[in-house]
Amino acid sequence: MNIMAIVLAAGQGKRMKSKLYKVLHPVCGKPMVGHVADVLDAIGVSKKVFVVGHGAEAVQSYLGDRGQYVLQEQQLGTGHAAKQAEDILGGEQGITLVVCGDTPLFTKQSLEAMIALHKETGAAATLFSAELGNPHGYGRVIRDASGAVTGIVEQKDCTPEQTRIREVNAGTYCFDNAKLFAALAKVTNQNAQGEYYLTDVIGILKQEGETVQAYCTDQPEETIGVNDRVALAEAERIMRQRIVHSLLVEGVTFIDPASSYIEADVKIGSDTVIWPGTVVRGKTVIGEDCVIGPNTEITNSVIGDGVSIKQSVLSEAEVGPESTVGPFAYLRPGAKLGRGVKIGDFVEIKNAVLDEGTKVSHLSYVGDAKVGKNVNIGCGAITVNYDGFNKHITEIGDDAFVGSNVNLIAPVRVGRGAYVVAGSTINKDVPEDDLAIARERQTNKTGYAVKIRQKFAAMKKNN
Ligand code: UD1
Ligand code: CA
Numbered sequence: 001m002n003i004m005a006i007v008l009a010a011g012q013g014k015r016m017k018s019k020l021y022k023v024l025h026p027v028c029g030k031p032m033v034g035h036v037a038d039v040l041d042a043i044g045v046s047k048k049v050f051v052v053g054h055g056a057e058a059v060q061s062y063l064g065d066r067g068q069y070v071l072q073e074q075q076l077g078t079g080h081a082a083k084q085a086e087d088i089l090g091g092e093q094g095i096t097l098v099v100c101g102d103t104p105l106f107t108k109q110s111l112e113a114m115i116a117l118h119k120e121t122g123a124a125a126t127l128f129s130a131e132l133g134n135p136h137g138y139g140r141v142i143r144d145a146s147g148a149v150t151g152i153v154e155q156k157d158c159t160p161e162q163t164r165i166r167e168v169n170a171g172t173y174c175f176d177n178a179k180l181f182a183a184l185a186k187v188t189n190q191n192a193q194g195e196y197y198l199t200d201v202i203g204i205l206k207q208e209g210e211t212v213q214a215y216c217t218d219q220p221e222e223t224i225g226v227n228d229r230v231a232l233a234e235a236e237r238i239m240r241q242r243i244v245h246s247l248l249v250e251g252v253t254f255i256d257p258a259s260s261y262i263e264a265d266v267k268i269g270s271d272t273v274i275w276p277g278t279v280v281r282g283k284t285v286i287g288e289d290c291v292i293g294p295n296t297e298i299t300n301s302v303i304g305d306g307v308s309i310k311q312s313v314l315s316e317a318e319v320g321p322e323s324t325v326g327p328f329a330y331l332r333p334g335a336k337l338g339r340g341v342k343i344g345d346f347v348e349i350k351n352a353v354l355d356e357g358t359k360v361s362h363l364s365y366v367g368d369a370k371v372g373k374n375v376n377i378g379c380g381a382i383t384v385n386y387d388g389f390n391k392h393i394t395e396i397g398d399d400a401f402v403g404s405n406v407n408l409i410a411p412v413r414v415g416r417g418a419y420v421v422a423g424s425t426i427n428k429d430v431p432e433d434d435l436a437i438a439r440e441r442q443t444n445k446t447g448y449a450v451k452i453r454q455k456f457a458a459m460k461k462n463n
Contacts, residue, residue, distance in 0.1 A: 002094030003115065004177065005045045006085045008198075009033050009101030010053025010072040015228040021055030023101035024062060025232055028239045029263030029281055032226060033059060035104035035239075037066050042108040043115070045097065049085040059101075077195030078171075079187040086181050095119075096180055098198065100171040104235055105222045105242075111172070114215040118174040124210035125179070125202055127152070128172040130220035137227070138168035139199050141214055149214045151203030156192035167216065169199060170223035179205060239264065260293075269305065287321065296326070304339070317349075320356070338373070352383075355398070368410065369394040378404035378422060385410045397432065 013022025023033035030038075033050070040048055048067030052059045053075055060069055070084040082098055089096060095115065099106070110128070118126035127149070129141045139152045140162050152169045153162050183201040191197060206212050217223065226232050243264060244257045251270030254260050259276040262268070268286045275293030280286065284298050287305035292298070298314045304321035312326035316333035319325060323341040334351030337343065341354050344361035352369040360366060360377040368385040370393065371377070381402045383394040394408045397416030402408070407425040414420060415432030424438040 001119070002092065003043070003045045003097065004047045004089055004092060004094060005040045005049070005097040005099060006082050006089070007033065007036055007040070007048060007050045007067070007099055007101050008078055008081045009059055010051050010056075010075055010081055011102075012054035012075070013102070013227070016232070017229075021058055022226070024055065024058060025226070027104045027226075027232070027235045027264075028243060028261075030265065031062055032104040032235075033063065033101040035264070036099055036101055036106070037063060039106055039108055039111060040097070040099070041066075043111050046094075047089070047092075049088050050101075051081045051084050053081075077189065077193070078198035079184055079196035079200060082180070082198050083184045083196075086184070089177060090181055092177050094177050096175045096177040098173045098175065098180075100225060102226045103171055103223065104226065105224055105238055106170075106172060107219075107222060110215075110217055110219060110222055113217075114172070114174055117213055117215045121211055121213050123174075123213040124176045124205045126174040126213040126215055127202060128170040128223065129167050129214040129216045130170055130223040131166050131216065132168050132220055132223075133166070135166050135168045136163075138170075138225070140165040141167040141169055143167075143214075149202065149212050150206050152197075152199035154191065154193070154197060154199065167214070168223070170217075171225055172223075173198075173202075175201070179210065183208075301331070366394075368392065369396065371396045372398035372400065372416065374398060375400050375402070377402045378406065380404050381406040381408070383408045383410055 009023040011022060016022050016025065024031045027035060050063060050067050050069050051072050052069055053072040056071055068088055070088065072081050072084045114126055114128050137155050139154045140158060141149060142151045142153055144150050183204045186204050187196050187200045189196050202212050221238050224231055224235050226235050240261065243262050244254055244260060247268055248254060252268045253273040256276040260274050261279040263281045266280045266284045269288030271288050272286055272290040277295035278293035279297045282300035284301050286292065286303040289306045290303060291308045295311045296309050301314045301317045303319045306322045307319050308324045310326035312329040314331040317331035317335040319337045320339040320341060322339055323337050325343045328345045329343045330348045332350035335349040336353045338354060338356040340357050342359040342361060343349060346363045347360050348365045350367040352366045354371045355373040357374040358371055362379040364377055365382040367383050368391050369383050375396050381404060384407050385391050392410035394410040395413040397414060399417045400414050402420045403422030405423050406420050409427040412426055413429040415430055417433045418430040419435045420426060420430060421437040424436060426436055426438055430436040
């Protein structure tokens with residue numbers, strides 16, 4: 001059957017007290033409305049209509065071509081919001097899901113179970129409900145003596161007796177498309193908030209003799225609607241646990257799951273071990289058999305198999321298999337390490353390709369460079385890539401040796417197999433297999449150390 005979806009995402013979210021529009025607040029690195037779009041894609045909806053209003057441009061530019069958009073200029077309530085989709089969906093036949101942009105935790109399994117119940121019972125409307133220990137703030141599901149759903153009453157419209165109902169409306173529904181829009185036309189704003197409530201559609205359909213159903217979940221945490229930062233933190237905690245749990249099931253070891261922060265789109269291979277204090281963000285992919293952390297932050301990077309990364313920060317970097325990074329290394333955008341590369345302590349790499357087997361073991365900066373295979377860059381050696389106006393390239397051929405504390409003033413080339421003597425400041429190309437030395441010659445003055453000590457001792461006495 002044709003399944004469509006309306007996503008309500010026009011509200012400002014005043015209770016967030018934020019400059020960022022509510023549905024763009026991230027949960028585990030991804031805006032809430034992005035999680036909602038993902039789950040709708042996972043169940044294979046044919047059309048998604050996003051109702052946008054506050055921050056319409058920002059929401060639309062984030063979601064791009066993931067759906068169609070309708071503008072709700074004034075936020076007159078969730079019923080008014082859903083009605084805006086009529087121009088696009090009004091003539092369609094099938095099932096229409098209505099979901100809120102601020103409920104990021106729904107799973108594919110739960111939505112499919114709701115849809116299955118809806119189809120089996122031939123209902124006009126099926127709502128997603130949950131029994132909550134603390135139902136405050138949510139609309140309550142009203143049932144008659146036989147247990148059949150008769151409507152939803154909002155918190156602010158509840159009688160004292162109704163406030164004691166613990167079954168709440170999660171704000172996610174399944175409708176017969178034509179019946180939804182027919183009922184929306186009958187919704188009024190005669191209620192405590194003066195809004196057009198989508199929830200009234202349930203009561204309207206029931207009164208018209210239609211079947212309405214509630215799918216009551218046994219996973220109530222999925223229904224969290226994020227209206228403030230307290231709920232946002234709770235959603236973050238649940239999503240984080242869910243991500244770590246699925247990685248554990250797939251064969252990733254977490255020494256301390258509670259102290260590892262893995263964002264929603266990260267992929268990690270089996271037998272990789274994640275130590276505490278590790279944050280892995282964005283679209284990072286980590287291979288198998290790696291050891292990551294402790295205290296490491298990796299963003300939008302690709303890490304091969306068998307890599308070890310300790311106490312380091314990586315952003316938009318690529319690390320080849322069997323490489324080691326850290327402790328205390330910083331790989332910035334464009335750092336590309338081949339197989340078996342060693343990046344040691346206090347080394348910074350930016351926009352530089354380092355080929356197989358190359359070692360930069362301590363205290364170096366390598367930026368805007370192309371470094372061949374099996375190169376050794378000594379302690380404290382750096383590329384001088386910036387003249388205050390432009391960035392310049394350093395090239396180092398295979399098997400070259402760059403001694404400690406060398407300055408390579410770019411643009412410059414060190415040929416294959418060349419040897420640059422420690423302490424040199426190199427501003428001319430070094431041909432293949434040559435040795436370059438560029439520093440002042442040393443002079444030793446016989447016995448002068450003794451003389452100097454005597455001179456200082458005499459000065460001290462006279463003072
Ligand atoms: C809504 C439900 C409530 C349910 C709760 C679950 C109604 C009347 N109430 O309440 O029964 O328990 O969700 O989380 O539907 N929005 C618009 N345009 C508007 C108003 C809202 O697009 O004019 C969007 C918001 O951006 C939000 C969603 O609709 O994504 C829900 O609106 P919100 O104000 O958060 O509703 P709740 O008070 O939480
Ligand atoms: Ca809400």
